Amino acid sequence: MTILIMAEHDNGSLKEITLNAVTAATQIGGDIDILVAGENCASAAESAATISGIKRVRVADHACYNGQLAENVAALIQSIASEYTHIIAPSTSNGKNILPRVAAALDVAPFSDIISIESADTFKRTIYAGNAIATVKSDDAIKVMTIRGTAFSLADKNGSASIEILTTVEELGLSAFVNESVVESERPELTSADTVISGGRGMQSGDNFEMLEKVADKLGAAVGASRAAVDAGYVPNDMQVGQTGKIVAPDLYIAVGISGAIQHLAGMKDSKVIVAINKDADAPIFQVADYGLVADLFDAVPELDQAL
Amino acid sequence: MKILVMVKRVSDPNVIIRVNADNSAVDLNNVKMAINPFCEIAVEEAVRLKEAGVASEVIALSIGESQSQEQLRTALAIGADRAILIESDAALEPLAVAKLTAKVVAEEEIGLVLLGKQSIDTDNGQTGQMLASIMGVAQGTYTSKLEVSDEKVNLTREVDSGLQSISLNLPAVITCDLRLNEPRFASLPNIMKAKRKPLETKAAADYGIDLAPRIKTLKVEEPDTRQAGVLLNSVSELVETLNIKPEAV
DSSP states (O other), X not given: OEEEEEOOBOSSSBOTHHXXXXXXXXXXXXXXXXXXXXXXXXXXXXXXXXXXXXXXXXXXXXXXXXXXXXXXXXXXXXXXXXXXXEXXXXXXXXXXXXXXXXXXXXXXXXXXXXXXXXXXXXEEEEETTTTEEEEEEEOOSSEEEEEOGGGSOOOOOOOOOEEEEOOOOOOOOSEEEEEXXXXXXXXXXXXXXXXXXXXXXXXXXXXXXXXXXXXXXXHTOEEEEOHHHHHTTSSOGGGBBSTTSBXXXXXXXXXXXXXXXXXXXXXXXXXXXXXXEESOTTOGGGGTOSEEEESXXXXXXHHHXXXX | OEEEEEOOEEEOTTSOOOBOTTSSSBOOTTOOEEEOHHHHHHHHHHHXXXXXXXXXXXXXXXXXXXXGHHHHHHHHHHTOXXXXXXXXXXXXXXXXXXXXXXXXXXXXXXXXXXXXXXXXXXXXXXHHHHHHHHHTOEEEXXXXXXXXXXXXXXXXXXXXXXXXXXXXXXXXXXXXXXXXXXXXXXXXHHHHHHTTSOEEEEEGGGGOOOOOOSEEEEEEEOOOOOOOOEEESOHHHXXXXXXXXXXXX
C-alpha cells in the first residue's frame, strides 16, 4: 500500500486535522507521503516532515496553488496519483472540494467523511445525518477518501521525513483566487477545541452571542452555532456545527438555546459530555444531553459567566 | 445563457430515519420525501439569475426514480422553465450522476450548472465537483454569493476559516450553500402553472454509460444512541457537577 495525504494548511502552518488523517492512513498501513500544495508553504512542509510515520513530504510551491484552487490542485494530485493505492484528505472545506474532482478524473468513486478504517478497502461512514452508519467497500484501484478528523486520534510528531520538491505546475487558468477573509480569533478552532459553547435560534440575535463569547473566553472554548442561528443571520456559517456544517467532538459541549434538530445533533453527538441549556423542557436536545438545565438562557448564561 | 439546475428527491430532513431489519439499508417505506434543501436554494438562485436577465432559460434536471417528478414540479413552481427526468430505479452513485449530467450539459449547451452542496440523505457532497471534473471546467463549491459578468462568475465561498472569493471562467459548476438565498414559497397560481410546464422523461440506460455501482454497501447499522442524562436545578449545580473552571491563564 502507498498512501498520499493531502495536507490541510494555510501555507504558514500545518493544521492539526492533518495529524488525524495520518492516523487513519497508519491504520490502512504502508508507505505514507504527504502533499503540501500552496504558495510560500515551506514552513507548513517542514512541520509535516516532523509527523511520525511519514516517508516523504512532497511540496508543490507555486502561485497557481495559492488559495488551494480545486482545478489546479486536483490536476497536481492527478499527475502523481498512479503512484498510490489511497489518496486521503481530511474532511475540511479544501479536502471535500478537491478530492471528488480528483476521483472523477481517475474514474473512481470517492468516499466522503470516513469514520472508521475496517481494512484497506472497507470503511465506515455515516449517512442520513448520522442516523445510520454504512460499511462500504470499494474495488477501485485507487481509493480516494476524506476522513472525519474527530473519528481519529492525532499522530505524533517525532518524525523526520525527507522533503521532495515537486516542480509540476498545473496552472489550468480556469479559476483565479481573489482573496480570503479569515476570521481572526484568539479562541481555539471549533473542530479541535476541548470545549465548545454553541448558540441556537434561542439567542435571538447576533449581538447576544457576546454572552457566549464571554463564557468561552473564560473556559478557553470555541464558539459554535446551530444551523438555525446561521439561517437567521445571527452569525457566520463558519461557526455552524451540524450535518452540513462542522463536525465537532470536544470533551465538553454546551448547547445554549438549541432545540436539537437532527441536523445539529449530527455535528456534535460524539462529544464526551453534552450540556444543554434551554427553556423548553421538551426540547429534543435534552434527550442526548448528559446534563440539562431547563432555564431561560438570558438568566442562566450571565449567571454561568458570573460563577466562573 | 442556459442554466441547468439539479434537483434530488430525498427523505424529508425532519424525519428520523431507521435502519431496516436485515441491516442492508435504511428503511424508506412510507417516509415523507422532499426536495433536497440545498437543491431548492440552487433552483431559487437559477430563477433569480433568469429574473435578472443573466439566464435565458432554466432547466431543472433530476436523476432517479419516477416519483422525482414531484420534486421537479416543485422546481417548476419556483420558476424553472422546463424539466428533464432521467429515470433510474437503482440508486446511482455521484460518479454515474455526474457522467449522465455531463451528457445533458453537452446536449443542451449549458453555460452554468447549479447544484446543492450536498444531499442530506447520503451526505456525500461530491456530484458538483465530479461534474466539473468530467466537463473540464471550473467549480465553485459552498457558494454564498454569486455574480455573473461577461464570461466570468465571481463568487464567495464558505470555507472553514471564513470566506474565500474566487473568479471562474464560464462554463462553470456552482454548488450552493445555505446563505446564498432564501427560497421563495411557490404561490398557488405558480404551482398550477408548473403542472403545464414541459417535463421530459428519459431512461438512464439509454445514455450508453456504465452506471454500475463501484461501492458495495456491506452493512447499515444504527449508531450507538446517547441516553438522556440528568436535569440540574441551577447554574451553580451545573458548575459544581461538571467542575468547570476558568482556564488557567
